[in-house]
Amino acid sequence: MARIIVITSGKGGVGKTTTTANLGMALAKRRRKVVVVDADFGLRNLDLLLGLENRVVYTAVEVLAGQCRLEQALVKDKRFNNLALLPAAQNRTKEAVTPDQMKQLVNALARVYEYILIDCPAGIEMGFQNAIAAAKEAVIVTTPEISAVRDADRVIGLLEANNVKQIQLLINRIKPAMVQANDMMSVADVQEILAVKLLGVIPDDEKVIVSTNKGEPLVLSETPSQAGTAFDNVVRRLEGEPVPFMDLTVRDEGLLSRLRRILSNRA
Amino acid sequence: MTSDTSSISTPSDPPEASSTSSEPPMDLSLPSSSPSEPTSDARPNLIDIPENLQVRLKPEGDKLLLILPPDAEQTKSPIGFSWNEVWQQFKQQLSARERFWQPNSAVYLMVGDRLLDNRQLQAIADELSDLQLQLRWVYTSRRQTAVVAATAGYSVEQQTAAAPIAKPTTAAPSMEEPLYVQMTLRSGTEIRHNGTVVVLGDLNPGSSVIAAGDILVWGRLRGVAHAGCKGDSRCLILALQLEPTQIRIADFVARAPETPPAHYHPEVAYVSPKRTIRIARASDFQRPEWENQA
Ligand SMILES: Nc1ncnc2c1ncn2[C@@H]1O[C@H](COP(=O)(O)OP(=O)(O)OP(=O)(O)O)[C@@H](O)[C@H]1O
Ligand SMILES: [Mg+2]
Numbered sequence: 001m002a003r004i005i006v007i008t009s010g011k012g013g014v015g016k017t018t019t020t021a022n023l024g025m026a027l028a029k030r031r032r033k034v035v036v037v038d039a040d041f042g043l044r045n046l047d048l049l050l051g052l053e054n055r056v057v058y059t060a061v062e063v064l065a066g067q068c069r070l071e072q073a074l075v076k077d078k079r080f081n082n083l084a085l086l087p088a089a090q091n092r093t094k095e096a097v098t099p100d101q102m103k104q105l106v107n108a109l110a111r112v113y114e115y116i117l118i119d120c121p122a123g124i125e126m127g128f129q130n131a132i133a134a135a136k137e138a139v140i141v142t143t144p145e146i147s148a149v150r151d152a153d154r155v156i157g158l159l160e161a162n163n164v165k166q167i168q169l170l171i172n173r174i175k176p177a178m179v180q181a182n183d184m185m186s187v188a189d190v191q192e193i194l195a196v197k198l199l200g201v202i203p204d205d206e207k208v209i210v211s212t213n214k215g216e217p218l219v220l221s222e223t224p225s226q227a228g229t230a231f232d233n234v235v236r237r238l239e240g241e242p243v244p245f246m247d248l249t250v251r252d253e254g255l256l257s258r259l260r261r262i263l264s265n266r267a
Numbered sequence: 268m269t270s271d272t273s274s275i276s277t278p279s280d281p282p283e284a285s286s287t288s289s290e291p292p293m294d295l296s297l298p299s300s301s302p303s304e305p306t307s308d309a310r311p312n313l314i315d316i317p318e319n320l321q322v323r324l325k326p327e328g329d330k331l332l333l334i335l336p337p338d339a340e341q342t343k344s345p346i347g348f349s350w351n352e353v354w355q356q357f358k359q360q361l362s363a364r365e366r367f368w369q370p371n372s373a374v375y376l377m378v379g380d381r382l383l384d385n386r387q388l389q390a391i392a393d394e395l396s397d398l399q400l401q402l403r404w405v406y407t408s409r410r411q412t413a414v415v416a417a418t419a420g421y422s423v424e425q426q427t428a429a430a431p432i433a434k435p436t437t438a439a440p441s442m443e444e445p446l447y448v449q450m451t452l453r454s455g456t457e458i459r460h461n462g463t464v465v466v467l468g469d470l471n472p473g474s475s476v477i478a479a480g481d482i483l484v485w486g487r488l489r490g491v492a493h494a495g496c497k498g499d500s501r502c503l504i505l506a507l508q509l510e511p512t513q514i515r516i517a518d519f520v521a522r523a524p525e526t527p528p529a530h531y532h533p534e535v536a537y538v539s540p541k542r543t544i545r546i547a548r549a550s551d552f553q554r555p556e557w558e559n560q561a
Contacts, residue, residue: 129351150454150473157453161358193471195451 002110006135010151012122015172020119021049022231025217028083038088039131040121051215061089099133106134144185168199200234322356370399
């Protein structure tokens with residue numbers, strides 16, 4: 001049975017689209033049949049992050065209007081042909097589709113794909129309702145900020161009320177140094193409020209921005225990065241592998257390196 | 268089975284928390300203003316809880332009344348709700364209170380002058396039947412809705428628009444049976460009840476409970492709690508862990524100290540005879556002697 005997962009947050013700009021692109025790509029690397037669905041009508045980004053913008057011809061709206069077949073709207077990834085994108089219309093608003101239509105689309109996709117990742121728009125209005133309509137699972141993305149956590153809490157409540165009961169948490173943009181200085185909420189602080197299962201912790205990493213601009217999700221990069229590895233780990237956990245959480249504490253130096261630092265400071 | 272009137276909603280504007288100067292940790296009171304000068308802007312308004320403010324599920328004997336609030340578009344009143352909001356409230360009510368009715372209860376749907384189309388009615392019926400509840404009767408003041416409901420095979424009673432739809436029984440008593448909710452109230456969830464509220468779960472920041480009676484939280488109280496919202500300052504707020512954004516009792520308000528204590532104990536918040544909100548450890552708490560006052 002296909003796993004239908006919505007990536008959502010409440011608050012905007014916390015990394016939903018980045019997460020969707022990386023998880024989609026990492027699953028594709030593992031030879032899963034994946035389709036990522038951009039549910040952010042009017043503000044679509046997912047095609048950009050995947051580097052597929054110039055290949056978008058039709059969108060979900062044309063499919064629903066009967067102007068093309070679902071298959072025609074799907075953009076196949078050039079790197080992995082087992083990854084596809086269902087683009088959102090850029091020229092329409094969130095009201096252009098209904099939750100029922102969204103369900104139809106996703107259920108059709110579920111017959112072919114193993115994973116359906118839905119990139120949810122920010123907010124809790126129509127666009128959110130559409131994005132969660134067909135979902136069986138949710139990944140809540142939050143940053144360790146009080147406002148993002150508050151919105152995440154609200155969204156979890158709404159998901160629960162809409163019978164999306166399998167909810168996991170992804171904490172994005174952690175800055176270990178700030179956490180240690182007590183200037184940022186820690187993973188434990190966030191978990192304490194939200195009380196849902198932790199799926200992963202992604203450090204704040206400049207390479208994310210570089211990869212966004214290149215249209216190439218970090219998990220594809222040859223040179224390993226902390227954030228890329230963290231996304232890979234998330235996917236392994238999604239697939240049921242027990243993967244220990246990365247140690248993100250600021251270098252808790254061993255005796256040797258501490259000595260070396262002290263000595264070099266002397267020099 | 269108890270009969271009660273209560274509602275859970277997700278309001279768009281949470282009440283604004285008023286702030287005060289910092290106080291010693293155990294006294295959470297505002298700078299006191301004597302009752303004769305109701306000028307302080309920090310004093311909350313007393314709140315009445317109208318019958319049809321939110322979606323409500325009200326067990327009555329062996330049936331269950333499902334009462335929908337008015338429509339935002341038809342009523343010019345700001346308390347109207349869109350279908351989407353009504354739907355959210357309805358689902359939340361169902362999940363929080365699942366254990367409170369017998370299976371196979373007949374549901375009486377009171378829609379007042381809200382227009383319901385076939386799909387909406389079907390959605391409600393489907394959701395109810397998932398919980399072994401059966402939609403039987405639809406009470407409406409709109410001909411259109413009556414036709415829709417009758418066509419779908421439900422018993423219909425069309426009432427005149429003037430009839431108080433939400434009051435099928437006698438007038439609501441001044442205080443209703445306690446409302447027991449078993450859920451964690453997440454941000455954006457609000458419970459209003461014309462009586463005492465018992466929460467088995469946490470009140471997360473951004474949630475609120477507004478009760479005409481006491482508020483008991485078997486869990487962490489981190490949101491806003493307003494007990495005695497109709498003016499009874501003898502009401503109490505009790506929590507295993509009291510770290511509220513703000514608490515209010517009648518028209519008194521207090522907020523948590525700036526620096527949270529290292530340990531939490533079960534605590535009780537009450538209005539002292541000095542007319543400030545005080546907090547006592549549950550184990551030490553004794554109800555203050557009240558001179559007769561309104
Ligand atoms: N771990 C990270 N480290 C550094 N930058 C990040 C990280 N995650 C996301 N970003 C940056 O944050 C910005 C917002 O990310 P993204 O577009 O994925 O958020 P979103 O939740 O989809 O936003 P919206 O609500 O507008 O759809 C982007 O510029 C992205 O590069
Ligand atoms: Mg986005």
